[in-house]
Amino acid sequence: MTIPKYFSWDYRSKVEVGAGCRTFIPQRFGEMGCRRIGLITDEGLVRAGIVNQVKEIFDVQGQPGIVGIYDRIEPDAVMRVINDCARWCRENAVDGLLAVGGGSVLDSVKGVKAMLGMKVTDIKEIMPGNIGPYLAPMGKPLNIPHIAVPTTAGTGSESSPIAVIYNEEQKVKGDLLHPYLPADYAFLDPDFTVGLPPKMTADTGFDALSHAVEAISSPGDNCMIDALSIQAIKLIRKYLPLAVEDGKNLEARTRMLVASNMAIMAFGMSGLFYPIHNIAHAVGGQLRIPHGEANAVLIPILMERYPKHYLPNAPVLADAFGIDPEGKSPEDLVNVCARSVRELQKRCGVTPVFAQELDAQTAELMFWAVKMDPSGLFYPLPDSVIKECIHCSFS
Numbered sequence: 001m002t003i004p005k006y007f008s009w010d011y012r013s014k015v016e017v018g019a020g021c022r023t024f025i026p027q028r029f030g031e032m033g034c035r036r037i038g039l040i041t042d043e044g045l046v047r048a049g050i051v052n053q054v055k056e057i058f059d060v061q062g063q064p065g066i067v068g069i070y071d072r073i074e075p076d077a078v079m080r081v082i083n084d085c086a087r088w089c090r091e092n093a094v095d096g097l098l099a100v101g102g103g104s105v106l107d108s109v110k111g112v113k114a115m116l117g118m119k120v121t122d123i124k125e126i127m128p129g130n131i132g133p134y135l136a137p138m139g140k141p142l143n144i145p146h147i148a149v150p151t152t153a154g155t156g157s158e159s160s161p162i163a164v165i166y167n168e169e170q171k172v173k174g175d176l177l178h179p180y181l182p183a184d185y186a187f188l189d190p191d192f193t194v195g196l197p198p199k200m201t202a203d204t205g206f207d208a209l210s211h212a213v214e215a216i217s218s219p220g221d222n223c224m225i226d227a228l229s230i231q232a233i234k235l236i237r238k239y240l241p242l243a244v245e246d247g248k249n250l251e252a253r254t255r256m257l258v259a260s261n262m263a264i265m266a267f268g269m270s271g272l273f274y275p276i277h278n279i280a281h282a283v284g285g286q287l288r289i290p291h292g293e294a295n296a297v298l299i300p301i302l303m304e305r306y307p308k309h310y311l312p313n314a315p316v317l318a319d320a321f322g323i324d325p326e327g328k329s330p331e332d333l334v335n336v337c338a339r340s341v342r343e344l345q346k347r348c349g350v351t352p353v354f355a356q357e358l359d360a361q362t363a364e365l366m367f368w369a370v371k372m373d374p375s376g377l378f379y380p381l382p383d384s385v386i387k388e389c390i391h392c393s394f395s
């Protein structure tokens with residue numbers, strides 16, 4: 001008999017799901033007492049017409065209104081841009097933050113929210129050494145109403161208490177952790193993900209898969225995490241290939257948004273045990289490889305090269321991947337799960353290694369970036385595993 005360990009559960013975002021649910025956004029801001037909404041996004045989404053679709057809802061419904069659109073968010077949540085966006089919010093007396101975009105936009109807005117709430121003008125002030133560990137009870141309410149509308153299904157950033165912020169001067173990604181970072185409302189509207197190209201659909205979907213896998217295999221795992229992660233993995237295995245094949249499949253798009261949200265809920269509550277993300281952060285920081293793509297390549301590599309991490313909860317992982325555990329050792333189960341991820345990679349057109357070549361100097365820099373990453377400091381991987389994983393990730 002194994003008695004479950006103590007755990008608590010915290011989930012701050014209210015989640016609204018369904019095609020067209022975006023029409024409730026102005027009403028929710030009104031209910032939170034906002035009058036001057038700042039819409040924060042990137043230029044690509046302006047060009048794609050998505051920003052206009054959101055703005056029109058406000059124009060038709062009247063109050064509250066959009067006071068301005070900040071569309072200068074760059075790939076990765078870059079510190080310089082976050083500082084600029086916070087200044088823009090102050091100058092425009094913004095009293096509600098509306099984030100519309102993928103992980104970079106959503107994480108940038110979380111950085112802005114933390115800056116406004118903690119009253120700083122440079123995000124480095126609250127992230128010394130690129131870490132901002134404001135865990136409860138240190139993290140106090142930030143008191144800025146915030147709604148997030150993801151336009152990709154994968155990061156789950158709309159509802160997570162973590163923002164991965166890029167220090168462009170040092171070329172490293174840091175973590176901001178704060179219990180009030182999740183949006184007050186997350187609107188999962190599949191109409192905004194139908195235009196996502198197949199590669200981005202696949203890569204971001206694999207980010208969600210990596211969250212669920214990291215959550216299940218975390219030493220901080222519990223039965224709520226298992227429930228969410230198992231179902232998220234089942235949904236991803238079934239619906240990601242469908243969404244990649246036909247971007248307009250609204251059922252697949254909706255279920256992927258939900259899977260992404262479930263996976264981040266599990267990931268956010270599973271502690272700081274993230275070997276896949278540990279290496280993905282270094283790959284992203286040094287080579288600017290998008291986060292989803294980095295995780296898509298690294299999931300099976302970590303399972304194959306560091307099985308020890310996955311053995312304790314191998315039966316749960318196997319359950320998620322639909323594998324019959326009968327007659328199989330934990331080692332066999334982890335192996336078969338890795339094979340299942342590789343099959344999913346093939347079905348979704350994900351390459352098993354990064355396309356770039358890796359020179360010795362970059363490999364060395366990456367090795368140290370893995371070791372110095374916040375997740376690497378908290379849960380260090382053996383040096384030999386880091387080197388092997390980096391080596392195997394490049395052609």
Ligand SMILES: [Fe+2]
Binds near residue numbers: 155207211295
């Ligand atoms: Fe991630």
